[in-house]
Structures are given as structure tokens and as C-alpha cells.
Amino acid sequence: MKDRIFKTVIYIFLSVWAVIVLFPFYWMLLTSVKSYSTYNAEYIPKFFTLSPTLENYSSAFTTVPLGGYFLNTIIFTLVTTGVMLIVTVLSAFAFSRLEFKGKNLVFTLFLALMMIPNELVIITNFVTITNMGLRNTFTGLILPSVTSVFYIYLLKENFEQIPNELYKAAKVDGTSDMKYLLKVMVPICQPTVVTIVILKVIECWNSYVWPRLITDKQAYFLVSNGIQEIRENGFGRDNIPAMMAAVVSISTPLIILFLIFHKKIMAGVSRGGTKG
Amino acid sequence: MKIRLEHLTKRFKSRDKNGADVVAVNDFTFEIPDGKLIGLLGPSGCGKSTALNLICGLEEPTSGKIFFDDEDVTDQPPEKRGVGMVFQSYALYPHLTVRKNIMFPLGNLKGDQKLTKEEMNKKAEEAAKIVQISELMERKPREMSGGQQQRVAIARALVKQPRVLLLDEPLSNLDARLRIQTREEIRRIQTSTKITTLFVTHDQEEAMSISDLIVVMKDGIVNQIGAPQDVYDEPVNLFVAKFLGTPPINVFDGKIKGGKVYIGEDFITDIRVKEDKEVKVGIRPEGFILSDEGTMKLNVAGIEVMGRDTILVADHDGAENRIRAVVAGDDAKGIRHGDTVKAKIRKGKVFVFDATSGERLGTEA
Known part of the structure; x- marks a missing residue:
């Protein structure tokens, strides 16, 4: 009896919570299908609409260059994630399996970097990239985020859990280090690798401060700072429904990605955490 | 393949700076005859596994030489020596099926020795047949019992047709009944393939029961080499006498x-x-x-x-x-x-x- 009351309370609480969390999404979606005139006519916004329209979506891709921002973001995300994966896998391999002088010192320095807040690093990165003349280029956009100390650390811990005997067995068979890394270590640590990739994709898709700083030409805008641009110079500040259509368009890929992979993300993170 | 060791020695630096070096393998000089099953026997930490690693090529000796027949293999990497090794924990690749595990060593062959997919498949199936796991080819290691994993590990070691087969504590992860079964299995496989086989164990019963020859080691030193019965009947010192026989x-x-x-x-x-x-x-x-x-x-x-x-x-x-x-x-x-x-x-x-x-x-x- 007590158990049931407890459960009921929990479920009521969770339901209320779900409504609170999901309501903004609903509001966003609802607003995006109202026409500009309907939206303006509603003195008090209604919780539903009887005349949904997709015209906001088409204008998001035609009257403002949202498609171009999309393309930029996809290029940025793919290249960053790809290069980051190569960098982190190779360095995690070096830290976990190779013996070299100063390994522990270097790794400690790496970990020490994690203590420095990102905002601080942004300033030095900005100066560096500007001095290199890489403002308004993809290289400048991508370069600072191709490595991640935390992911190297996560992957290193995972690699170290692979028994040494596997490495010896591979050596007896004449397997090169590279082949061992790609054919044995990475597949065994696949959940963590997948997690890292997904988290990085989300991070890239959402990145705002860095692209905003390093680019001021529309040709290099990503969706995040592009949306700002649309608001300022595209639809105008008042056309909220069109804005919402743009926002829905750019959040949908991430939401789908998260829904598909959320189990894997959690598995990878908890695996790295508990066994580490 | 005959294996000859000459003054083979392996020292490890002590972990603390002033400590003495550990001599894991001390001046091994003996010959292992072709096509025999040899048990390397000794208490834990006596350097058996190090000796095996030296013969395999996973570790470099401090001094001394290793010959396979008359070929000096001391400086050769493991894959050039043509050795197959089975590890105590089997060391199977957990993400690969049995078939792919067995085929893995073949994928490393280069140049003239390179095989096509079909040839690799055929060889893997032959090896699986020897150890009688043909029906388990599509399983993953974790879906098998310890004894079956053991067989896969042996098949993987055999697939390259090695000149020497090395087994590190092959039975210690198995339960008592399976152990007796598997040791007979190892004997059978060795007899049918006629590959010179060296296995390491701390269990005297295991070594006595299947070996043609046993090598009794203590603290890095070979105490006695001989047929199991001879060593049992004529121990050279108190240690060997105490080590062999149940009850002791x-x-x-x-x-x-x-x-x-x-x-x-x-x-x-x-x-x-x-x-x-x-x-x-x-x-x-x-x-x-x-x-x-x-x-x-x-x-x-x-x-x-x-x-x-x-x-x-x-x-x-x-x-x-x-x-x-x-x-x-x-x-x-x-x-x-x-x-x-x-x-x-x-x-x-x-x-x-x-x-x-x-x-x-x-x-x-």
C-alpha cells in the first residue's frame, strides 16, 4: 500500500516534470506552423492552431540562407569529429600502450588543462588563430576543437582495461601496432568511441561562441550564429513564427540523433566511469 | 623442430633502486627433442613463464642464445620464429567470432605467403577440426565455456602451422574435471600434429601425466630434466623430491x-x-x-x-x-x-x- 502511494507520487511528479520539459518544444513547434498574420492576430497566444501552415519552413530555406548555414555546419561537424577521432584515438593509444620518456608528465599536463575553463582558452585561441590569419576560414573554425583532453582520458582508461595478453597474442602473430589498434582495441572499445563521436557531434552542432568570434562573413556562418543573423537581418525581429521554423529545422537532426543513440551514450559514459 | 637453449639468462631490474636484479631465468642450457611434449614445471614465480616468453620472442634475453634446429632465432621477432602461443587467459579477441579469431594470424601474412579469403577460411576450418570445435565457428568467445575457449586458442595457435607450440598454464582456468579432459586433449593434439610443444604449469600432476619430458625449475634454475617417471624415481635433490608426487x-x-x-x-x-x-x-x-x-x-x-x-x-x-x-x-x-x-x-x-x-x-x- 505504502509502496503504491509512493509510486503514484513519483509518477505524478515525473509527469508534471515531463510537461514542463516538453512544453517549450511544443510551443516552438506550434508557433512555427502558425502564419505570421494568425500569430499577430492572437492577442493572447492560443495553445493550438486550426490552420497549420508550412509556409514558414519554405521561407526559412528560401528568403534567408539557412540551407547554406546547414551545409557549413555539416562540413564543420564532420571534419571536426573525424579529425578529433583520429587525434584522440592515437593519443589514447600512445598514453595507454606505448612506453616513452616523460609519458606520465605529459599526461599530467594534459589533465591539468582540464582545470582551465574553456572561456579562458577562447581568448588565447582567438589571438593565435587571428595571428595565423585564419579568421573566416574553415581551418580556423575547426582547428581549436580537434582535440579533447577529456575524450583522450576517457579512451585511455578504456584502452587500459584491455588485457595485456591480447597484445602479446597479437604480437606473436606479427600484428603491427596500427593494425592492433584498429582491429582489436577500437572495436573492443566501440561503445566509448561511439559515445565520443555523438557527444562531439552535439558539441559541434551547438557551438556558438567560437564560430561567432572567428567568423564575421555570412559564407562561414554555422546554424548557431546563423540563426542570430536571421533574426537580426533576415525575417526581422517580429516574425517569430518564421524564426521558430528555422529553430525547429536546426534542432531536429540533433533530437533524432539523441533519440537513436541515447542508450549508447549512457552506456559508453557509465562504462568509462565505473570501470576506470 | 628441436629447440636448443644455450646459457639463456634473463635478468629484470629490481623495482626499488638499490634492490638486487631478479634473475628469472638463470643460465638455461638444454635441448628439447623434436616432436615431444615438454612440461616446464615449477612453483609460482620461478621464471617458467619468462622462459616461455623468451622462447616465443616476446621478451629479449639478457644473454644466451636460442636455436630452432640449427637456426639462431635469438634476435628474431615472434612472427618470424614460427611459434604459436596459447595464453593462460586464452587472449581471444572478444569482438570477433571463433572463425575470425582463428583467421586473425593468417591476415598478417605478407608477400608470397598472403592468402585469399577462401584459403584462410579453409585453414581455419582445418585447425578447428583438429581441436573439434567445427560447429562453434560463428560463436563469440563469451558464448562459450572455458574449455571451448581454450580449444579456440589452441586452434588459433595451430592455424599458422607453427614449428613450436607454447602453452602458458593452459589448464589453470578450468575446473577440475575439465582439466583432466583437456590435458588428454592437448596430448592428443600434440600426438596428431607432432609439433614440438612446450607447456608451463605449476601442477606436478598435470606435467607428469602428459609430458614426454619434464623440466623442473626453481628460482630461475633448472633442477632436473627427464622423463616423468625417472624424475619421480630418482630426484636429484630435496626440492624435486618434494615437488613431485601426491600425496607429497x-x-x-x-x-x-x-x-x-x-x-x-x-x-x-x-x-x-x-x-x-x-x-x-x-x-x-x-x-x-x-x-x-x-x-x-x-x-x-x-x-x-x-x-x-x-x-x-x-x-x-x-x-x-x-x-x-x-x-x-x-x-x-x-x-x-x-x-x-x-x-x-x-x-x-x-x-x-x-x-x-x-x-x-x-x-x-
């Missing part, structure tokens, strides 16, 4: 007086040693014959019935531990806890060792 040999403090060996006041045997001195006397459990004419008195502390035979647990003043004597069941009838019985000592089952060095002394006369 009974050791007593004794003395030599005028060419005769005594334990306390009890006469044991004659010996061809002139001077009188303190010695250690070892008597195998099966070396006692209950008899009224016996010269050795035992205080019975218990009886363990084993069916055909009976183990007499007894005390004796000179004994290092409780004595265990295996006697025929009929002879032990009516003997109870607290009785004193007399026993004769069977010739060839008693060994006399120097009290300090542990070396075997004289042969019985």
Missing part, C-alpha cells in the same frame, strides 16, 4: 651412522656414505609396508579410506610434517587412531639428502 613425500630429520640411516632410533636403510652426519630422509607415501618385522614405528593419528588403498596418517618424532602412508586396504584393517604400527621401508622409495644443501646423497646399498 614424507620428510624426516635423520642421521647417518656407520653407513646406516636412522630416523631417531629407527633404522631405515643402508647407504654408501662413509662419514656420519645429519641428513634429511624422504620416504614416498607408497614406500611403507606394514609388517611386524618393520623397523620404523608410526603412531597412527587417522585413517583415510580411498577404496582400494588406505592412507595412514601418522606421527613420528623425526617427521617435518604429519606422515601420509599409502598402504593396501587389507593391511590397514583393524588399525585405529592411537595404535603404534611397525613398517618396513620399500627399497627405491627412500631418498637421503644433505641436511643443508638438499642434494641427494649416495645410493642405497
Whole structure:
């Protein structure tokens, strides 16, 4: 009896919570299908609409260059994630399996970097990239985020859990280090690798401060700072429904990605955490 | 393939700076004949696995040489030596199926030796057939029992048709019943492939039961090499005598007086040693014959019935531990806890060792 009351309370609480969390999404979606005139006519916004329209979506891709921002973001995300994966896998391999002088010192320095807040690093990165003349280029956009100390650390811990005997067995068979890394270590640590990739994709898709700083030409805008641009110079500040259509368009890929992979993300993170 | 070791030595630097080096393998010089099954036997930490790693090529010797037939392989990497190795934990790739695990070594072949997918498949299937796991080819390692994983590991070692097969504690991860089955299996595979096979174990029973030859090691030093029965019958020192045999040999403090060996006041045997001195006397459990004419008195502390035979647990003043004597069941009838019985000592089952060095002394006369 007590158990049931407890459960009921929990479920009521969770339901209320779900409504609170999901309501903004609903509001966003609802607003995006109202026409500009309907939206303006509603003195008090209604919780539903009887005349949904997709015209906001088409204008998001035609009257403002949202498609171009999309393309930029996809290029940025793919290249960053790809290069980051190569960098982190190779360095995690070096830290976990190779013996070299100063390994522990270097790794400690790496970990020490994690203590420095990102905002601080942004300033030095900005100066560096500007001095290199890489403002308004993809290289400048991508370069600072191709490595991640935390992911190297996560992957290193995972690699170290692979028994040494596997490495010896591979050596007896004449397997090169590279082949061992790609054919044995990475597949065994696949959940963590997948997690890292997904988290990085989300991070890239959402990145705002860095692209905003390093680019001021529309040709290099990503969706995040592009949306700002649309608001300022595209639809105008008042056309909220069109804005919402743009926002829905750019959040949908991430939401789908998260829904598909959320189990894997959690598995990878908890695996790295508990066994580490 | 004959394996010859010449003054093979491996030293490890001590972990703390001023500590002495650890000599894991100390001046190994012996030959392993072609096509035999050899058991490398010794207590934990005596350097058996290091010796195996040296022969495999996973570790470089500090000094000394290794020959396969007449070819010096000391500086060759493992894959050039043509060795197959089975690890204690099997070291199967957990993300690959049995088939892919077995095929893995073949994928590393280069140049002329490179194989097509079909050839690799065929070879993998042949290897699987030898170890009788043909029906498990599509399973993943975690879906199999320890014994099956063991077979996969052996198949993977065999698939390259190695010149030498090395097994590191191949049975220690299996339960008791499977262990006996698997050791016979290893014997069978070795006999059918005729590959020179070296395996490491700390279990003397395991080594004795399947080896053609056993090498008994202690602290990096080879103590004795020989056929299991020979080593059991003629141990060169107290360590070897103690290490082989279940139940273990009974050791007593004794003395030599005028060419005769005594334990306390009890006469044991004659010996061809002139001077009188303190010695250690070892008597195998099966070396006692209950008899009224016996010269050795035992205080019975218990009886363990084993069916055909009976183990007499007894005390004796000179004994290092409780004595265990295996006697025929009929002879032990009516003997109870607290009785004193007399026993004769069977010739060839008693060994006399120097009290300090542990070396075997004289042969019985």
C-alpha cells in the first residue's frame, strides 16, 4: 500500500516534470506552423492552431540562407569529429600502450588543462588563430576543437582495461601496432568511441561562441550564429513564427540523433566511469 | 623442430633502486627433442613463464642464445620464429567470432605467403577440426565455456602451422574435471600434429601425466630434466623430491651412522656414505609396508579410506610434517587412531639428502 502511494507520487511528479520539459518544444513547434498574420492576430497566444501552415519552413530555406548555414555546419561537424577521432584515438593509444620518456608528465599536463575553463582558452585561441590569419576560414573554425583532453582520458582508461595478453597474442602473430589498434582495441572499445563521436557531434552542432568570434562573413556562418543573423537581418525581429521554423529545422537532426543513440551514450559514459 | 637453449639468462631490474636484479631465468642450457611434449614445471614465480616468453620472442634475453634446429632465432621477432602461443587467459579477441579469431594470424601474412579469403577460411576450418570445435565457428568467445575457449586458442595457435607450440598454464582456468579432459586433449593434439610443444604449469600432476619430458625449475634454475617417471624415481635433490608426487613425500630429520640411516632410533636403510652426519630422509607415501618385522614405528593419528588403498596418517618424532602412508586396504584393517604400527621401508622409495644443501646423497646399498 505504502509502496503504491509512493509510486503514484513519483509518477505524478515525473509527469508534471515531463510537461514542463516538453512544453517549450511544443510551443516552438506550434508557433512555427502558425502564419505570421494568425500569430499577430492572437492577442493572447492560443495553445493550438486550426490552420497549420508550412509556409514558414519554405521561407526559412528560401528568403534567408539557412540551407547554406546547414551545409557549413555539416562540413564543420564532420571534419571536426573525424579529425578529433583520429587525434584522440592515437593519443589514447600512445598514453595507454606505448612506453616513452616523460609519458606520465605529459599526461599530467594534459589533465591539468582540464582545470582551465574553456572561456579562458577562447581568448588565447582567438589571438593565435587571428595571428595565423585564419579568421573566416574553415581551418580556423575547426582547428581549436580537434582535440579533447577529456575524450583522450576517457579512451585511455578504456584502452587500459584491455588485457595485456591480447597484445602479446597479437604480437606473436606479427600484428603491427596500427593494425592492433584498429582491429582489436577500437572495436573492443566501440561503445566509448561511439559515445565520443555523438557527444562531439552535439558539441559541434551547438557551438556558438567560437564560430561567432572567428567568423564575421555570412559564407562561414554555422546554424548557431546563423540563426542570430536571421533574426537580426533576415525575417526581422517580429516574425517569430518564421524564426521558430528555422529553430525547429536546426534542432531536429540533433533530437533524432539523441533519440537513436541515447542508450549508447549512457552506456559508453557509465562504462568509462565505473570501470576506470 | 628441436629447440636448443644455450646459457639463456634473463635478468629484470629490481623495482626499488638499490634492490638486487631478479634473475628469472638463470643460465638455461638444454635441448628439447623434436616432436615431444615438454612440461616446464615449477612453483609460482620461478621464471617458467619468462622462459616461455623468451622462447616465443616476446621478451629479449639478457644473454644466451636460442636455436630452432640449427637456426639462431635469438634476435628474431615472434612472427618470424614460427611459434604459436596459447595464453593462460586464452587472449581471444572478444569482438570477433571463433572463425575470425582463428583467421586473425593468417591476415598478417605478407608477400608470397598472403592468402585469399577462401584459403584462410579453409585453414581455419582445418585447425578447428583438429581441436573439434567445427560447429562453434560463428560463436563469440563469451558464448562459450572455458574449455571451448581454450580449444579456440589452441586452434588459433595451430592455424599458422607453427614449428613450436607454447602453452602458458593452459589448464589453470578450468575446473577440475575439465582439466583432466583437456590435458588428454592437448596430448592428443600434440600426438596428431607432432609439433614440438612446450607447456608451463605449476601442477606436478598435470606435467607428469602428459609430458614426454619434464623440466623442473626453481628460482630461475633448472633442477632436473627427464622423463616423468625417472624424475619421480630418482630426484636429484630435496626440492624435486618434494615437488613431485601426491600425496607429497614424507620428510624426516635423520642421521647417518656407520653407513646406516636412522630416523631417531629407527633404522631405515643402508647407504654408501662413509662419514656420519645429519641428513634429511624422504620416504614416498607408497614406500611403507606394514609388517611386524618393520623397523620404523608410526603412531597412527587417522585413517583415510580411498577404496582400494588406505592412507595412514601418522606421527613420528623425526617427521617435518604429519606422515601420509599409502598402504593396501587389507593391511590397514583393524588399525585405529592411537595404535603404534611397525613398517618396513620399500627399497627405491627412500631418498637421503644433505641436511643443508638438499642434494641427494649416495645410493642405497
